Amino acid sequence: MIGVKRYTGGMKIPRAILTTALALFCISAFAQWQWLDRDGRKVFSDRAPPPEITEKSILKRPGKMPPPPATPANSDAAPVAATPATAASGPVPVAKKSELDLKLEEKKKQAEQAEAAKRKAEEARVAQIQAENCARAKQAKATLDSGVRMSTTNAKGEREVMDDAARAAETKRLQGIIASECK
Secondary structure, three states, X not given: OOOOOOOOOOOOOOHHHHHHHHHHHHHHHHXXXXXXXXXXXXXXXXXXXXXXXXXXXXXXXXXXOOOOOOOOOOOOOOOOOOOOOOHHHOOOOOOOOOHHHHHHHHHHHHHHHHHHXXXXXXXXHHHHHHHHHHHHHHHHHHHHHOOOOOEEEOOOOOEEEOOHHHXXXXXXXXXXXXXXXXX
């Protein structure tokens, strides 16, 4: 098979043209941003320019990304509201809250109400216990003050009659309970 050329069925593309086309494709794919830096040089990047670059210095944005809303000629000035407002027109209206924000606020409000109800129920329970303790202490003190013979049961289960010292100690204990529980 000497001297026979093979037919590949297509056109041969020179390697230099293919390499150049591929390089241009890669550059256009990665260098999506183009802007002028402080020195006036063009900068190509796949990332957005730094904040100190003004909008008029940005030459190209990635894909079909829309430019930011129009700003006054002096880009260093504070942004202007979307609707012009004069001093006589009053405050600028606040944007409506999203549905998600409203739901979150409602859940937060319900949780706060549930917590308040729980706290109130606990306070009512504690107040009821204090009232019962107060009533019992007053009743026991009234019984002690009546002078009736009282007895207690010791650790062995035996019955012991309270003497004057035990009666005085019990009266003092009951007065402390009355002072703390009967407010």
